[in-house]
Amino acid sequence: MSNAAKEKDKEKESFPAYEKVMAARDSKKLTAVDYISKMFGDSFIELHGDRRFSDDKAVVGGIAMLYDTPVTIIGIEKGRNTKERVERNFGQAHPEGYRKALRLMKQAEKFHRPVLCLVDTSGAYPGIGAEERGQGQAIAENLMEMMTLKTPVLTIVIGEGGSGGALALAVADEVWMLENSVYSVISPEGCASILWKDSSKAPQAAEALRMTAQDLFDLRVIERIIRQPRADDQAMFESLKLLVSRTFEKNLALDTAELTEQRYARFRRIGAIG
Amino acid sequence: MDFFAFVKPKNELEASSNKPENVPFVPEEMWVKCPKCNAMLLTTDMEENLHVCTHCGHHFRLSVRQRIELLADRDSFREHDAELTAKNILDFPGYDAKLEKAKRNANESVCCGECRIGGIKTVLCVMNAEFMMGSMGTVTGEKITRAFEYATDAGLPVVVCTVSGGARMQEGILSLMQMAKTSGAVKRHSDAGLLYITILTDPTTGGVTASFAMEGDIILAEPDTLVAFAGPRVIEQTMRQKLPRDFQTSEFVLQKGFIDAVVSRDKLKSTVARLLKMHGYAEVE
Ligand SMILES: [Zn+2]
Numbered sequence: 205m206s207n208a209a210k211e212k213d214k215e216k217e218s219f220p221a222y223e224k225v226m227a228a229r230d231s232k233k234l235t236a237v238d239y240i241s242k243m244f245g246d247s248f249i250e251l252h253g254d255r256r257f258s259d260d261k262a263v264v265g266g267i268a269m270l271y272d273t274p275v276t277i278i279g280i281e282k283g284r285n286t287k288e289r290v291e292r293n294f295g296q297a298h299p300e301g302y303r304k305a306l307r308l309m310k311q312a313e314k315f316h317r318p319v320l321c322l323v324d325t326s327g328a329y330p331g332i333g334a335e336e337r338g339q340g341q342a343i344a345e346n347l348m349e350m351m352t353l354k355t356p357v358l359t360i361v362i363g364e365g366g367s368g369g370a371l372a373l374a375v376a377d378e379v380w381m382l383e384n385s386v387y388s389v390i391s392p393e394g395c396a397s398i399l400w401k402d403s404s405k406a407p408q409a410a411e412a413l414r415m416t417a418q419d420l421f422d423l424r425v426i427e428r429i430i431r432q433p434r435a436d437d438q439a440m441f442e443s444l445k446l447l448v449s450r451t452f453e454k455n456l457a458l459d460t461a462e463l464t465e466q467r468y469a470r471f472r473r474i475g476a477i478g
Numbered sequence: 479m480d481f482f483a484f485v486k487p488k489n490e491l492e493a494s495s496n497k498p499e500n501v502p503f504v505p506e507e508m509w510v511k512c513p514k515c516n517a518m519l520l521t522t523d524m525e526e527n528l529h530v531c532t533h534c535g536h537h538f539r540l541s542v543r544q545r546i547e548l549l550a551d552r553d554s555f556r557e558h559d560a561e562l563t564a565k566n567i568l569d570f571p572g573y574d575a576k577l578e579k580a581k582r583n584a585n586e587s588v589c590c591g592e593c594r595i596g597g598i599k600t601v602l603c604v605m606n607a608e609f610m611m612g613s614m615g616t617v618t619g620e621k622i623t624r625a626f627e628y629a630t631d632a633g634l635p636v637v638v639c640t641v642s643g644g645a646r647m648q649e650g651i652l653s654l655m656q657m658a659k660t661s662g663a664v665k666r667h668s669d670a671g672l673l674y675i676t677i678l679t680d681p682t683t684g685g686v687t688a689s690f691a692m693e694g695d696i697i698l699a700e701p702d703t704l705v706a707f708a709g710p711r712v713i714e715q716t717m718r719q720k721l722p723r724d725f726q727t728s729e730f731v732l733q734k735g736f737i738d739a740v741v742s743r744d745k746l747k748s749t750v751a752r753l754l755k756m757h758g759y760a761e762v763e
Contacts, residue, residue: 328688328707328708330707330708330712330713330716331708331713331716331717332713332717332721332725334707334708335706335707335708335713335725335726336734337734338692338731338734338735338736339688339707339708340687340688340691340692340705340706340707341692341736343688343689343707344661344687344688344689344690344691344692344693345692345693347657347658347661347662347688347689348661348662348664348665348668348693349665351658351661351662351665352662352665352666352669367645367654367685368645368654368657368684368685368688368689368707371654371655371657371658372688374658375658375661375662387651388650388651388654389645389646389647389649389650389651389653389654389685390645390647395647398647399572399647399648408571412568412570412571412650413568413570413647413650413651414568414650414651415650415651419651420651423651423652425651425652425655467662468662468666471655471658471659471662472623472659472662474616474652474655474656474659475616475617475619475620475649475652475655475656475659476620477562477617477620
């Protein structure tokens, strides 16, 4: 969008970025388990637990067949109705969720199986238990370990990409976003209340934060914007599957040293100077 | 007892009534009030005591310069990338003014360089609470990444002193990405078999906690340091309840198993120097 067009938007008090935020949070939109079933059918076998503390239901993980190739899938799941949402803690993972994800990634590395991460979270859970069990440490460990994971990793943001809690599943070879998804360092409400002491200025904050798929693409933080699929649009899921498969094929062909070198370079250039 | 002993408050009750104007001969600017026990402390005493309250042991926040003086051998620190400075890359409203103010103090929220600690060549990064509360912007991430890359190439250990309110929201997603970038650089340094010691100082929170602060081979913290991912105010809002008093202090995270030791400021340099030595790094000269 040109600057002139942006100015015009401001005059009309329309906030397209915040509309995207609302769309990304829409409780009727598809969640991670929907994408898994639509893309992988009944080939998905769910695997539970972090082997350390518990099984965090905000994170769903397992193995499925992508055509003839087994892949590890890890998604943050918000739940599709009230009961599920409570069970899934509204898609806000505890440290054990991130540790489960890392366990499954390490397992995938062992068998040289590509990893697909589906991100949909307002953020890592901010609570007493989460802090006591090292939320910061769990996220930090994922960032470190994913950077050198010796197998292809692809992340798709399918709704909200909430800060460190999303990044903990997004240190990948490529990151894609659905057209109605957002990815940000902080929620627009949080940003507006901290900076302007007024959470009702969230729409302005959403614009300033540059958090839409288009913004992130323009900032060269993501590789692709994916058209938002409707639930009944099976052809769209098939083409998404094909796209995922081609990306994995390309990265599986690389020597693992080359693969992790490229992953490092992908993040290394963000904010690099000179 | 030293010469100034007569003005040192003996207990909290005395401290609260002991206002500087009641004490003759000592100008006001020579006093500082301890935020923990309210004792009035002489700045000269404070400097001698490494900015630790002589009354209750509270560790005052150190400036970058003071932190470097505390850890590095005298005159051994050589700064790297000093000219790198934050920019308003997203054209975020109000950020220019904030940066202008912050830049009166420093160019960015971290100072990185090379020094000797107990005679051992070490890369040292010190975060700066006076620069936008040590928030991590893209240049912060870039400087820390460069410091780790330099250390990896040169085969040097790294010591990072953290103090941070978290990621810098005015730099949006680019700030968040610095968590991944710095973590990658730490991982490469680690894979090269080199030692990384983290020193957590008050407060260490948010995106810094969830990246390089928690990635040290050895994680030390000063006493009574806030160590958190989500800060206490955020949690109180979610939980709608008051948090226990010691929650998220360095003593608390030590007990929970997330740091190696709480080390008081007077023992910090010697502890780091001993650890460096134990990892086979030799003294130069
Ligand atoms: Zn005190």
